[in-house]
Amino acid sequence: MDSHRPALPPAVAEVRLAVRRALAALEPGSTVVVALSGGADSLALAAAVAFEAPKLGLRAASVTVDHALQPGSDAVGDAAAAAARALGLEASVVAAEVTAGGGPEAAARDARYRALAQAARDAGATAVLTAHTLDDQAETVLLGLARGSGAASLQGMAEASDLDGIALLRPLLDVRRATTRAACAAAGLEPWDDPHNTDPRFARVRVRETVLPVLEAEIGPGIAEALARTAAQLREDAEAFDEMIDETIEDIVEHAEAGISVSVAALAANPAALRHRIIRHVVASEFHQSLTRSQTIEVARLVTDWAGQGPIDLPGCSARRIGGRLAFTAR
Incomplete structure (x- = not known):
């Protein structure tokens, strides 16, 4: 071992380890696509995938979705793609048409996932990776709690789910947002800060900027981690219920x-x-x-x-x- 070799920054190591665990389940020779906005979370994810994928025999690419909802969004997309290429990833920018319905956040999310699924199919990819963090998970659980929509919404986001026949992986759900930003700083990467992420018109931003900090201040630290643990436990319960329903429903249902x-x-x-x-x-x-x-x-x-x-x-x-x-x- 080279004693003069610089130590790997802890934040970079944590993100790489999370990505390695997610990619290890994929078949060598597969193609994976990173959803890259250019923000700190997705940029840290892209850097980790660029490092880990070749070691596992995987081809990796990035896709940046341009919703055209902000002035200069095309330049932001081009900059994200350039950053991905500098990391050694194949990179592309695709347009996504945002249609009305369900609120602006939901409409943009639906358009983004449609565009990612199509881009993944075009690339022959078996998996799409998104950079949702533990903080995103905590926000999702709180928003679900506020809607009163039951355990289904409180389960938050799963580490692996289906995106129109393509695996949708979220390897950073145990990683804090501060860690992804630290990983970018350690690697000399300059993330783009989306102004929508600080716009209080959006409920998620109000949860992020006001609700969670107040909970941390008044109740104590560890609120985000506790919410993420709650989501994981509820997903386990939901999986058990789903199995029970599958075992029961064929015997009690008749089609007419x-x-x-x-x-x-x-x-x-x-x-x-x-x-x-x-x-x-x-x-x-x-x-x-x-x-x-x-x-x-x-x-x-x-x-x-x-x-x-x-x-x-x-x-x-x-x-x-x-x-x-x-x-x-x-x-």
């Missing part, structure tokens, strides 16, 4: 010409948490709609508190009790 029906007796025999998940699962899989908690509970009353009530209008369908079956029919 205009919809689907579920055995009332079987639903009644299950705990409320599983009963509610089955109801939501049936509506989501058959009618591609999501139920709120209040809608779910109202449907469940057809099972647990039956008093002859009529059909319940739901998104995309209606639910009614017919004898010993709970029937969901397209509207």
Whole structure:
């Protein structure tokens, strides 16, 4: 060992280790795409992928998505691509059309993921890597808590999920945002600071700039880590519920010409948490709609508190009790 060899900065080592663990599951010869905005998180990720991918026999590229939502966004995209090429990555910039609906943050996110999926397909990639950090996870959990949308939103982001048939990997979910910035500084990389990330019009920015710092100050340090642990535990619970639903649902569901029906007796025999998940699962899989908690509970009353009530209008369908079956029919 060379005693004169400079020590690897801890932040760089931490990011590289996280990336190495994520990439190790991929087949040698595969292509991976880094979603690169030019910010500190994605730039640190790109640098780590550029270092680790060749050692694992992987081809690596970066894709920068230009939403054209800010003046000079094309120059920002070109600068990010140039930084990626300097790291040894193949790099491209793609345009993404942001359509209305769901709020500006959600619309931009949907457009970005569509563009990333298409770019990955064009590159023959098996995986897309995004630079979401532990801080992003904590913000996501808090936003889900504020919406009151149940355990599904409190699970936050998974380390691995599906993006239109392509693996979507988030290797930095255990890494703090301060670490990615330190990694960039140690490597001499100059990140771009997106002005949207400090714009209080966006709920996520208010959580980042105001809510989390107040929680840290009033309750104590470690709030972000605690929220991330909560998300991980809830994902484990959700996976267990999903397995239970898969084992149960084939025996209690019958398809009909205009919809689907579920055995009332079987639903009644299950705990409320599983009963509610089955109801939501049936509506989501058959009618591609999501139920709120209040809608779910109202449907469940057809099972647990039956008093002859009529059909319940739901998104995309209606639910009614017919004898010993709970029937969901397209509207």
